[in-house]
Amino acid sequence: MLWSNALIPTQKESPADAVAPSHVLLLRAGMIRQLGAGTYTYLPLGLRVLRKAERIIREEMDAAGALELLMPALHPIELWEESGRVATMGDVLIKFDLGGDRKVCLGPTHEEVITDLARSYITSYRQLPITAYQIQTKFRNEPRPRFGIVRTREFLMKDAYSFGADVEQLNASYDAMYEAYCRIFDRCGLPYVAVEAESGPIGGDASHEFMVPSPSGEDQLIRCSSCGYAANVEKAEVGTLAGPSPNSDGAPAPTEVQTPGQRTIEEVAAFLKVQPEETGKLLVYLADGKPVAVLLRGDHEANEGKVRRAFGAATLEPADAPTIQRATGSLIGFLGPIGLTIPLAVDQAVALMPRIVVGGNKEDIHLRDVVPGRDFPIDRVLDLRNAAAGDPCPRCGSALEVGNGIEIGHVFKLGTKYSDALGATFQDAEGKTRSLIMGCYGIGVNRIVASAVEAGHDANGIIWPLSIAPYEALIVPLQVDPDGEVMKLSQQIASALRFAGADVLIDDRDQRPGPKFKDADLIGIPLRVVVGERGLKEGKVEVKWRHDSEAFTVPAEDAPAAIVQRLVSARQELADRVERRAEERTARRGHAG
RNA sequence: CGGGGCGUAGCGCAGCCUGGUUAGCGCGCCUGCCUUGGGAGCAGGAGGUCACCAGUUCGAAUCUGGUCGCCCCGACCA
Numbered sequence: 025m026l027w028s029n030a031l032i033p034t035q036k037e038s039p040a041d042a043v044a045p046s047h048v049l050l051l052r053a054g055m056i057r058q059l060g061a062g063t064y065t066y067l068p069l070g071l072r073v074l075r076k077a078e079r080i081i082r083e084e085m086d087a088a089g090a091l092e093l094l095m096p097a098l099h100p101i102e103l104w105e106e107s108g109r110v111a112t113m114g115d116v117l118i119k120f121d122l123g124g125d126r127k128v129c130l131g132p133t134h135e136e137v138i139t140d141l142a143r144s145y146i147t148s149y150r151q152l153p154i155t156a157y158q159i160q161t162k163f164r165n166e167p168r169p170r171f172g173i174v175r176t177r178e179f180l181m182k183d184a185y186s187f188g189a190d191v192e193q194l195n196a197s198y199d200a201m202y203e204a205y206c207r208i209f210d211r212c213g214l215p216y217v218a219v220e221a222e223s224g225p226i227g228g229d230a231s232h233e234f235m236v237p238s239p240s241g242e243d244q245l246i247r248c249s250s251c252g253y254a255a256n257v258e259k260a261e262v263g264t265l266a267g268p269s270p271n272s273d274g275a276p277a278p279t280e281v282q283t284p285g286q287r288t289i290e291e292v293a294a295f296l297k298v299q300p301e302e303t304g305k306l307l308v309y310l311a312d313g314k315p316v317a318v319l320l321r322g323d324h325e326a327n328e329g330k331v332r333r334a335f336g337a338a339t340l341e342p343a344d345a346p347t348i349q350r351a352t353g354s355l356i357g358f359l360g361p362i363g364l365t366i367p368l369a370v371d372q373a374v375a376l377m378p379r380i381v382v383g384g385n386k387e388d389i390h391l392r393d394v395v396p397g398r399d400f401p402i403d404r405v406l407d408l409r410n411a412a413a414g415d416p417c418p419r420c421g422s423a424l425e426v427g428n429g430i431e432i433g434h435v436f437k438l439g440t441k442y443s444d445a446l447g448a449t450f451q452d453a454e455g456k457t458r459s460l461i462m463g464c465y466g467i468g469v470n471r472i473v474a475s476a477v478e479a480g481h482d483a484n485g486i487i488w489p490l491s492i493a494p495y496e497a498l499i500v501p502l503q504v505d506p507d508g509e510v511m512k513l514s515q516q517i518a519s520a521l522r523f524a525g526a527d528v529l530i531d532d533r534d535q536r537p538g539p540k541f542k543d544a545d546l547i548g549i550p551l552r553v554v555v556g557e558r559g560l561k562e563g564k565v566e567v568k569w570r571h572d573s574e575a576f577t578v579p580a581e582d583a584p585a586a587i588v589q590r591l592v593s594a595r596q597e598l599a600d601r602v603e604r605r606a607e608e609r610t611a612r613r614g615h616a617g
Numbered sequence: 618c619g620g621g622g623c624g625u626a627g628c629g630c631a632g633c634c635u636g637g638u639u640a641g642c643g644c645g646c647c648u649g650c651c652u653u654g655g656g657a658g659c660a661g662g663a664g665g666u667c668a669c670c671a672g673u674u675c676g677a678a679u680c681u682g683g684u685c686g687c688c689c690c691g692a693c694c695a
Binding site for chain 2: 033035036037038039040041042043051058060061109112113114116132133135164166167168170175215434436464466502503535536537538539540541542543544545554556557558559566606
């Protein structure tokens with residue numbers, strides 16, 4: 025491809041409202057253009073990246089035995105009423121009618137459609153297990169699209185669904201998808217981590233997220249650099265906290281203090297001149313509809329999944345103000361653990377505090393010098409909060425680290441939620457009718473693009489991984505006279521690269537070298553070849569990898585072959601690394617199993 | 618949905634407070650000359666319903682009211 029024939033509208037200045045590096049650079053490199061909130065056009069360069077990621081996904085999904093199909097984006101609303109998700113998805117579901125009573129929605133995901141397909145065609149255990157996938161545009165009315173193509177209202181997703189006759193088949197499908205995901209992200213050159221994620225009532229190892237660490241990520245990621253433990257903040261466990269139990273000997277009795285209008289932890293701490301970590305906060309939830317209380321250190325965040333499990337409940341929701349008053353006799357802002365009549369669970373961090381400031385269960389009253397165990401019961405001490413930086417790792421006890429990550433993939437054991445709702449059943453070997461056991465597996469294709477830029481850029485522009493770069497090689501002739509030696513050699517190099525199966529872009533624009541080099545760095549093509557009269561006089565052609573700081577030269581006479589050789593070995597290195605990592609995973613599983 | 622900010626040329630911005638020539642500047646774009654290994658220089662030029670609607674006024678980019686759109690923080694995110 026000749027640059028002069030391409031549409032690559034690079035920009036020197038970045039738009040004011042772009043914040044994330046991937047957003048700024050994809051715009052400046054002329055790869056995307058915003059149309060509205062959360063909707064982007066992919067220009068030719070950006071589309072090439074998207075297509076390359078898709079291709080890798082297809083190859084690995086096919087290799088894993090998944091079957092590609094394509095489902096509609098337009099769904100009859102009845103299907104979503106059947107599953108109950110018209111209500112649960114709320115405004116995120118984009119609904120409209122086609123005139124008359126024909127109500128439809130745009131698919132935000134495809135569990136309903138695939139399950140409808142399965143209930144029609146899958147009738148026997150002999151057809152199982154089976155996994156199907158598609159790469160398709162999804163629509164979600166996101167309340168807040170952000171960070172360029174990280175969160176959009178319209179996005180490209182690879183979604184796969186497995187159907188099995190039993191849990192063993194589900195686990196095998198899940199493991200195959202997990203492995204395929206690792207291979208996909210390795211091949212895309214992304215520095216991802218697979219983390220345990222909150223999996224709802226199914227529990228166990230039923231859900232993993234694949235995350236690329238990045239400050240622009242929306243999810244919080246907990247990691248242990250010592251042992252490699254990694255988890256979503258929703259799921260991360262806090263290791264057992266060590267420390268002496270509170271000793272009440274000689275401690276003063278609790279005293280009431282006036283705290284008029286001081287409701288939040290920040291207000292109370294500032295008013296009483298103590299640190300938030302010296303206070304406690306009592307939260308009231310409805311666990312399966314019954315009021316329960318949890319006590320946390322003031323600066324900690326409750327983890328609703330942990331709280332729900334602590335009370336053995338199927339559902340958990342924050343209690344509203346009237347319910348709280350009925351259950352505790354007190355007002356929000358002045359709640360405390362003393363004299364409660366509803367079940368109380370205490371976070372382990374609180375149980376280790378020698379003294380604590382808590383609400384007095386009376387308006388405008390807090391209590392100082394409250395001692396856990398003496399002044400309120402600590403018979404139910406558990407891990408109830410989100411892990412924070414510095415907490416002990418649940419595996420090895422080292423300090424945990426907290427960072428952000430972009431979720432690029434998610435694998436999830438669904439069970440029979442949708443097959444039950446839609447009546448997708450099969451007959452087993454005994455002739456009994458049973459529900460299909462499902463798994464679902466998603467990859468955000470646009471997020472592969474965004475996270476590759478987040479993970480690969482410098483002050484000058486994007487640094488694409490070779491496997492998903494819009495072009496693998498960029499040839500920069502500095503003199504563009506079509507009959508000149510420079511252009512002739514450039515064309516020869518391009519031909520040789522194309523013969524080796526490479527994508528090549530030739531910057532044939534009649535520009536001074538400065539802008540051509542700046543644009544080359546900005547769009548981030550991995551291999552840059554500069555052919556100029558000055559170099560040719562010395563019989564040299566300059567070659568530079570975008571990820572290296574230094575260029576090197578090859579003799580002009582065998583430049584085409586030499587450059588092809590460099591590209592071929594770089595591809596091979598990447599392929600070798602993918603296989604090596606796959607072997608490492610196999611070895612680890614061998615140890616574990 | 619709460620809080621904050623912004624809509625003026627493809628991009629970045631000034632002008633608005635204090636209403637009054639033909640609405641400016643930089644980048645980019647077009648023509649010519651010149652230049653050619655890290656965003657050169659000179660000369661000429663094209664490009665705007667000043668987001669939209671209504672109002673105030675002799676007169677509105679500028680003042681008032683409303684609407685729409687976009688960004689950031691928070692809430693939300695199978």
